[in-house]
Amino acid sequence: MTSETLHFEAPRGMRDFYPEDMDVRNAIFAAWTRAARQFGFAQYDACVVESLDLLKRKSGEEIIDQIYAFQDKSGRELALRPEMTPTLARLIAARQGGLTFPLKWFALAQCFRYERMSRGRKREHYQWNLDIVGEPSLAAEAEVLACALHALSLLGLEANDARVHFSNRALLADLLLKFNIPAAHHPATFLALDKRGKIPDEEITKLLKTAGLDDSHLESVFKITGIQSLDQAQAVLEGTPASLLATRTLTALMADYGLSDRIRFDIGVVRGLGYYTGIVFEAFDVDKKFRAIFGGGRYDRLLEDVGGKPLPAVGLGFGDVVIAELLADKGKPGDHRERLDMAIGFMEDSQQPIAVQIAQALRLTGKTVEGALHAEKPRHFFARVGKGGVRQALYLGPDDLARGSVRVKDLENRTETEIPLNVIRTPERASP
Numbered sequence: 321m322t323s324e325t326l327h328f329e330a331p332r333g334m335r336d337f338y339p340e341d342m343d344v345r346n347a348i349f350a351a352w353t354r355a356a357r358q359f360g361f362a363q364y365d366a367c368v369v370e371s372l373d374l375l376k377r378k379s380g381e382e383i384i385d386q387i388y389a390f391q392d393k394s395g396r397e398l399a400l401r402p403e404m405t406p407t408l409a410r411l412i413a414a415r416q417g418g419l420t421f422p423l424k425w426f427a428l429a430q431c432f433r434y435e436r437m438s439r440g441r442k443r444e445h446y447q448w449n450l451d452i453v454g455e456p457s458l459a460a461e462a463e464v465l466a467c468a469l470h471a472l473s474l475l476g477l478e479a480n481d482a483r484v485h486f487s488n489r490a491l492l493a494d495l496l497l498k499f500n501i502p503a504a505h506h507p508a509t510f511l512a513l514d515k516r517g518k519i520p521d522e523e524i525t526k527l528l529k530t531a532g533l534d535d536s537h538l539e540s541v542f543k544i545t546g547i548q549s550l551d552q553a554q555a556v557l558e559g560t561p562a563s564l565l566a567t568r569t570l571t572a573l574m575a576d577y578g579l580s581d582r583i584r585f586d587i588g589v590v591r592g593l594g595y596y597t598g599i600v601f602e603a604f605d606v607d608k609k610f611r612a613i614f615g616g617g618r619y620d621r622l623l624e625d626v627g628g629k630p631l632p633a634v635g636l637g638f639g640d641v642v643i644a645e646l647l648a649d650k651g652k653p654g655d656h657r658e659r660l661d662m663a664i665g666f667m668e669d670s671q672q673p674i675a676v677q678i679a680q681a682l683r684l685t686g687k688t689v690e691g692a693l694h695a696e697k698p699r700h701f702f703a704r705v706g707k708g709g710v711r712q713a714l715y716l717g718p719d720d721l722a723r724g725s726v727r728v729k730d731l732e733n734r735t736e737t738e739i740p741l742n743v744i745r746t747p748e749r750a751s752p
């Protein structure tokens with residue numbers, strides 16, 4: 321390769337979206353937006369560039385090493401956001417006095433993380449953020465989960481395709497305390513346990529030792545991770561602390577939504593971000609072939625941490641990469657293309673003005689229309705528009721104009737309809 325060779329690939333981990341990729345992306349965005357609206361969430365957005373300081377202080381620890389940071393020309397320390405949650409906290413803290421709580425907000429946020437590239441992980445992704453701020457009850461967890469599961473259903477993924485695994489950091493903390501593992505060790509223990517299944521258990525052991533746990537603690541931690549149900553957790557705890565009650569309450573609330581079969585308790589879900597304080601969850605395809613589809617939980621201290629008044633909060637991030645892989649794997653929801661209603665072609669330059677007028681008249685009735693930009697043979701026109709992206713085709717030749725009517729071909733069921741020209745034509749253009 322010479323130094324003058326052009327590289328056509330996007331920078332490693334970054335993404336280009338050709339029209340067929342946009343069809344998939346738009347189908348996913350449409351499902352996210354529709355679900356959020358159906359559940360009464362209001363959309364917000366914010367700048368992709370954030371202050372590095374906010375991100376460093378408030379992003380999950382896991383993310384801090386992955387931040388794309390830079391200085392602007394005045395030496396400000398800035399970064400491309402790796403996640404939306406610190407920004408959401410900033411927006412709410414800035415207007416806290418004027419907002420009505422609980423608020424339900426969603427965003428479609430482009431995020432950047434300098435990650436080790438693997439399946440389901442890129443350095444740029446879009447993330448649907450769904451958050452409820454100001455609601456301390458478990459109803460908030462149930463609502464964001466029901467909404468995210470609704471989006472999965474809109475994309476054709478049901479109970480036998482994907483489910484939510486959930487746990488509670490407060491419950492895990494109670495279990496650790498029961499085994500005399502002091503609270504000071506909990507944050508590092510959570511982060512180590514989040515890595516289970518991703519790295520060998522020997523590595524987890526090393527991480528736990530670094531966090532200050534001794535051999536007896538290690539044995540207890542692995543015993544805790546073997547807990548399979550809330551009943552087992554209750555037996556270990558020899559009682560029903562608030563954390564266990566809350567975890568049971570979520571199961572009951574999800575039943576009210578008719579979604580019991582979509583969630584399961586899984587003590588192994590801890591999450592890698594430090595700011596979660598209660599319920600945590602991750603959704604996976606049922607065969608666990610892919611990375612997490614979405615993840616989130618309760619983060620009751622973040623608002624206070626960015627300098628706002630204390631406010632409870634729950635939310636989730638749902639990326640576009642894993643869901644696109646899963647949909648492709650399942651062949652769902654089939655064809656993502658947005659079909660055009662009509663394509664219009666013409667044989668000779670003299671028919672162009674009428675073709676344009678028909679196209680405009682149809683657009684004014686709300687139809688989507690692609691008008692040819694130059695004359696072409698019928699063979700070329702029908703070969704071009706007959707590839708499945710168009711419902712109907714209208715081709716103008718001199719005979720049609722003489723007859724005063726045009727033939728509209730339905731490309732899906734191969735029927736033809738004759739329509740008088742005066743019905744679909746806008747008035748002639750004024751002479752120049």
Ligand code: HAM
Nearest residue numbers: 403405441442445612613614615616635636637639641
């Ligand atoms: P997270 O688990 O880091 O949480 O990311 C949420 C989701 O974003 C993941 O489950 C995955 O779908 C997607 N995602 C994350 N990183 C990548 C990547 N490098 N490539 C492709 N997809 C990715 C958060 O970001 C939290 N801020 C979510 C949240 C909102 N918690 C409360 N509110």
